[in-house]
Amino acid sequence: MNPIIDTNLVLNRTIPPPIKDAVEFNLTLKPYTKYALSNGAPVYYINDGTEEVALVEIVFNAGNSFENKNLIASATNYLLKNGTSKKTALEINEHFEYYGAYLNRTCNNETTVLTLHCLSKHLNVLLPVIKEILTDSVFPEEELAIFKQNSIQHLSVNLKKCDFVANRLIDQYLYGAQHPYGRVSSVEDIQAITREDLVNFFANFYRKASCKIFAAGKLPADFENLLNESFGELHLNENITSVIHKTEMVAEKKSRINNDPNGVQGAVRIARPFPNRHHPDFKRASVLNTLFGGFFGSRLMSNIREEKGYTYGIHSFLENHIRESAWVISTEAGKDVCEATIEEVYKEMKILREELIDDEELLLVKNYIMGAHLGDIDGPFQVIARWKSLILNDLDETYFYDSMSTIKNISAEELKELANKYLQPEEFFELVVI
Incomplete structure (x- = not known):
């Protein structure tokens, strides 16, 4: 028996589909949910997605605009996960790797960021370790020594590259050599970093911090409670405002x-x-x-x-x-x-x-x-x-x-x-x- 075919449902491949320009779309930005921790620190999150994954970013007012000595902000940020009084750098990294998670850190001009990517179900065992990092990082001398050695090697290699040098210089021309946007690193700056510098910066801008938390993914039902249990009692809502620096462009164009x-x-x-x-x-x-x-x-x-x-x-x-x-x-x-x-x-x-x-x-x-x-x-x-x-x-x-x-x-x-x-x-x- 031959099947009956409804010709109205058959795609006519001789007729091209209609083309719609992208400018005809009306894009919308999905709204976030805002929540405040017990300490008042704001949390902005999007609970959406089909996969059981989560992103949590903690953004601090702790970029190089706040440092009083070159490279201290970036060095502190980089070495945050390199040891607490209870865990070595290796143990911290192994903890996140065991759960298939990745904890990254980034230093910008005004802000620094801790970024966690993980499976949503593991937030309960990962957030407490981030809390430990934010309250108990000790910046071991041996980790600082490795950081300084690696930084000097990277800098010496990069200074031979014309694009690296050009990027450094053009920022100096635009903003001035002492402006946070124009400051550059030197071997002398790297060598001058001390553990005391890092401990002081950590105390002033992380243990007592001005921060915002952003999160997204298919978040667990108790997500707000999980954040509050780990971070709600920390000093994360201090009045640390951005520093305004004077721009001094070079005269020669x-x-x-x-x-x-x-x-x-x-x-x-x-x-x-x-x-x-x-x-x-x-x-x-x-x-x-x-x-x-x-x-x-x-x-x-x-x-x-x-x-x-x-x-x-x-x-x-x-x-x-x-x-x-x-x-x-x-x-x-x-x-x-x-x-x-x-x-x-x-x-x-x-x-x-x-x-x-x-x-x-x-x-x-x-x-x-x-x-x-x-x-x-x-x-x-x-x-x-x-x-x-x-x-x-x-x-x-x-x-x-x-x-x-x-x-x-x-x-x-x-x-x-x-x-x-x-x-x-x-x-x-x-x-x-x-």
Whole structure:
């Protein structure tokens, strides 16, 4: 017997499916749940997902903006998990590995972060060890000695790389050598770190801390209680505010550094100061930056990589600093074409100042940015990361939705106006390190 086929349900493969531009989507940011520990420390979490996994991030106001001696913030943060009075560094690492968990630590300019990835069911045995780390880290002399030896070796290797040196120098040019965004490490700084420095910084910024906790994943029903049992009695809600530092840009706008006499490649950095996210131009400039050098199909990539073949890749970006920012163009090219590369960057700036972007390219850029945002909020870990960025920058969901509106509605005329305001070569620092 032949089956009866409903022809209305058969897919007609001669007709292509409808295509919907990403700009037509209305993205929403899943709201978080806010909870306060007994000590008042805020917790922001997203209880969502299909897998039994969890992310917990503890963010401290303890970045290098708070240190009174170079490298102390990053050294303290790195050595947090290298020993307590009850556990050695090996025992701490083995504990997390036994449960298939990973505890990472990161030091930024304003903040430091402890990040835990684990199976949700193991939070009850992992959070108490993090509590022990935050209250009883002892910074053993032998661990500090290993850290200093490794840091000096890494620095000596990196100082031979033109891109590493260029990244250090351009930040100094933009912010000043004594500004937290511009300070760099030296062998002397590393050698000068003492255990007493670490113990004091730990006491002032971890045992008595200003922190926020972010979490996401398929969290256990007693998640709030688990956090409060481990951290609710700690001093995590102290009044530790960010320190404001004065920016002192260098006077000379153009620099050429010969770092390696035998080098065949040069690192090119072109950068200017730029307002932070609270400035009304920031959201619109993010769109202009994407067009200019922010993705693989950008103007800079099409010209300098695809057409000229000067580099494997070139990109521009707005720096992700909280207090101040910068607009940076970054690439590495053969040393014989570094100057030609800079000329082409300025040519692309000139075109954006003088010519309107056509509708097709503008739609391509808008669709790319919206597609990237789609990926950035796909899953609970990504959503809480977006919320963390907003909260740490003193922003709320209005900023997210205003950004989506800006992407959809910005015009070619607005982009040209922004290019004339900000893409002026005389405003940029120019650095080549070979």
